[in-house]
Amino acid sequence: MLRSEKRSLIRFLIIYLGSTFILFSIASWLFYISSKHHLLDKQRESLKYEAEHIKSQLRILHQSNDAKLIYPNEKDSQSAIYNVDKEYIFGTFQTKQSLDINKYENRLYHSMKVEPYYLGAAYLVVAKDINFEPIGKLQRNIFLFMLGAGLFFTMLGYFLGKLFVAPMRDAMEKMNHFIQDTTHELNTPISTILTNIEMIETFGKHKENSTELKRIEIASKTLSRIYDDLTYINLNHKYHRQIVTVNMSRLVEERMVYFSAMAEAKGLDVTVTTDPNVILQIDKNDAIRLLDNLISNAIKYNRSKGLLHVTLTEDLFSVRDTGIGIRSKDLSTIMQRFKRANKSEGGFGIGLDIVNQVVSSYGFVLEINSKEGEGTEVRVKWEK
């Protein structure tokens, strides 16, 4: 799966599943509240029934001439009777309860008037503990439903997401194939040109400082670098890195020699400051891609006869130019693939994407400070 495709799919799933989850949560909550009320109402109904039963028992007791009047005592509930002045007469509560319904707030209660006043009772209160078992069962069922719905919608979302990103994937694959084919076709002529330039320079069949030859050399190296970048991007997902000890100081000097023709052609004042023997454990191709892209960008987007400062220390590598700069609104997106903040120069917009990939792979820190019209400084700090 392509990186961009994966990112799009994850974004789609987050939005789709997030909104579905919120919707289902609200619906489940409303259902839970309604069902809970229904369950409590059912328990209250049974309490009303018990109250009616006690009332009829009171009538029988009132008419009885027995020496002992056994007060009706229901198994799961407690009750009490009160006279017309709301004074306690008798009941099954452990303590004498006053006729204050607030005392029953954590329990279910039912209060009813009794008339005529059997045994002097004008009010009857029946209370019992809430049976939480059906409510717990309801909560479990809702949880299982949410879990099942979550799984179902995740699978559905994944399937739909794949469908949605399919056209984008096709387009990306076509583009990748095109780049692959192009790079393959470019390799041979570029190598031929560069080899022949080297031969001409070596065997002296040219005039010293021939401008035409320099131009051919710069153009060929630019092509060569584009070829390397495109190959790197193409092979990145299946590229096996070989971590070796690289002397970055020597490498920076080599790459500066490689780019010297380009810098000279633009009339840049180049300053290279490197600490001796800065050593990194890194894949050499990654290191070259990192340096090449930052240096070539600084040359390409510099103004004519501008300044180029390249610094390498034990802590960081920095490239500072006096070029066109980057708009502050573009700084956050400048590292995306194919993103080009300025189209005044040629390119594919893959340079900083490659730099970002290398930086992320090794846990380096990338900092870009830029002021539009004044210049840009890119710093790569080796330590986190």
Next chain:
Amino acid sequence: MGKIVVILGFLSRLLYAEESTTQDHSFKNTCISCHQQQQIPSALIYKRYLMKYSTDRGMEEAMFIYMKDPKKENSIMPAPFFLKFPMKEKISLDDSSLRKHIQAYLEEFDIKKKLMLEK
């Protein structure tokens, strides 16, 4: 000092008990003996008053009014009751004694005292 308090307490309790016994005796002579002679269902009357007034205070007041002026309008008993039992004669007791007798009556037939929970 403590002894004096104990003795005074004992004497007052003795006096109260004596008064209560005298009161009880008077109530039985004045009211119950006559009720028994005429076979008036005192317990039934009590239940009827209880069913209507709910509290001792309410019952006492209703009975007091009837005793002071015994007539059908002041009684809560149904009309056929007076066909079987003669209308009571106006009582000669003073208000305070009458109230004490009514309270003794309510105490005697109080069915709420019989209420208990099954063991």
